[in-house]
Amino acid sequence: MVTAAPDAPLPELARHDQVLTWALPAGWRALSSAAVGGGLVEPRWVLNATVDGRFARTDLDAWAAETARAVGLDGPGCALLTAADVRQVEHAHRGGVSAWATVGVTRPTWPHDPRAVLSCHGGRRDDRRVTTAVHEHVPAPPGTVNIVVALPVPLSGSALVQALATATEAKAQVLVRAGVPGTGTASDAVVVLCPGPATASDASTGTQDGTMDPAAVPFAGVRSLWGRRVAHAVHDAVRAGLLTHPWTGTDADGSAGPVW
Template sequence: MGEERTSQAAPHGAGAVARPAMTLDYRQEDGQRLASLLWRFGPGWRMISSAVLGGGIGPREWVLNAQVASGYRRLDPADHLRALGPAGPGVGMMTVAYVDRYVRRGDGGVEAVATVGLRHPTWAAAPPDAADPVLEPGGEPVRPAGRPGRGGAAPVPGTINILVVVPVAMSDAALVNAVMTVTEAKTQALLETGYPGTGTASDAVCVAVPEHGPQEIFGGPRSTWGARIARAVHAAVLEGTRAWYRGPR
C-alpha cells in the first residue's frame, strides 16, 4: 500500500485552506484490477499541469491519477480519463505503475504525492537517432547497472506522476517556476539512487494552489515555498524509487 509521512509543522496561516481528501479505488479493466487515486478539491483551486486531461493553467476541481494496463493503446486518453473522473473541470494523469504504492511526503505545509514506475530510463537530451524502447515495439527494458528487477525479472513498465498541493496562491510565473522545481527535485532523487536518466518519457506533474489570496511571485528552489516543494517532492520520489527497486511487498 501507499506510504505517508509528513515533516515539519505547517507555518502559521497555512492551514486556512481546506485540504482535499484523497481516495484510493479499484476497477476491473482489460482483465486487470487497476487502482486510481482521486483528490476532490472542489471550487476555489487553480492548477498547472502537464497532464493529457486538464493540462495548462486554470481553475480545476479534482485530480485523478489512474493506473492503466501495460501496453495501453487507446487513442483517446483524455476521454478515457474524463469517464473515470467526476463531473466538472479536473486534471487526469495515467500510468502503468502501481498507483496503490503511492508515496506521500510533506514539508512546511506543502504536500507531494508520487507514484513511481521506472522501466525505461530516459535522458531528456538524447541524440536524435537514439533507440527508445518506449516507442519501439518489442524493445528490451533498460535496467540500471547493478540493480535487480522485481524477483530477477524485467521491471514492470511505469511513469512518475507527481501531485503537489501548496496552501498559498501563486502567480502564473511562480506556477511555471514550481513545475521546474518539481522536475529538478525529481531528477535529483533519481540520480541519488543511481537511476540512469532524468525520468521517463511519460512523466506528468500537477501543482495545485488556492485560487484566491495574496500571490507568491516565486516558485524556484531557493524561494520559501519552492524550497518546501523541492524537499517534499525529493523525499516522495526518493522513497518511491527505492520501493520500486525493492519490488513487490
C-alpha cells in the first residue's frame, strides 16, 4: 500500500496592496495554469495580483519578478492576474487542504460555445465572423476566478494533474449551480501546491530504479481521499466568493455587469 509522508506545514497567505502572496520552502512543487510559472514547476512563491484596464505589460515574466521582489520574494514563481479585487480573497480548509479563491464572473464562458466560429477546423484570426477574441500574452480581462490549492502531502505527477482537474470541476459545479451561464471565464487559472517527495530523481516522482516513490500520493481525483478534500475546499472558497459577489447577468443594453 502506498502511504504518504507526514503532513507538511501549509504555506500562509500574505496580503499586500492589491497583491496576495504565498512563500514556499525549497522542494515544493506546483502544477499551474498561471500566466507566469505555468506547467509542472518548483516555485518559491505564488502571487495573485489585481490589474486594471490600464495594464499594458506584455513582458509578464519580468513584471511578475518585479512584483515579487517588491514584496520580498525571490527566485522562480507562479503569478496570477485578475481584475477582481484580491483583497476580497476567500479561504477554505478541508481535511488538511487549503484553498484560496478570488472570484469574478463578469464574463462567464462555456468550454464549447457554438457562437465561437474560431476553431481548429476553420476561422482565421482576421475572420470578421469570429465572436471570440484571440489573446496572446495579454493580462486577464475583467472577470476571473483564480484558485490556489495547497496540500500537505506530496502528489505524484499524475495526482497533481488529477488535483488540478478536481479543483476546476469543483469551481464549475459552484458556478453552474448558482445559475452562472458558464463553467468559468476564459482567463481563470489554478495553482496546485504540494511538498515534493522526500526521495525523487525527477519531476515525475520516480526513484532511481524507476519505481514510484512510496511517499507520493498516487490519486487526487474526485473520488479519492485527497481529491475529495481538494473538491470540498475549492467548492467552499469559490462559493463564498460568489455569495459575496453574485452573478448579476447583463444590463439592459447587453453590457456586462459589475467588475469586482
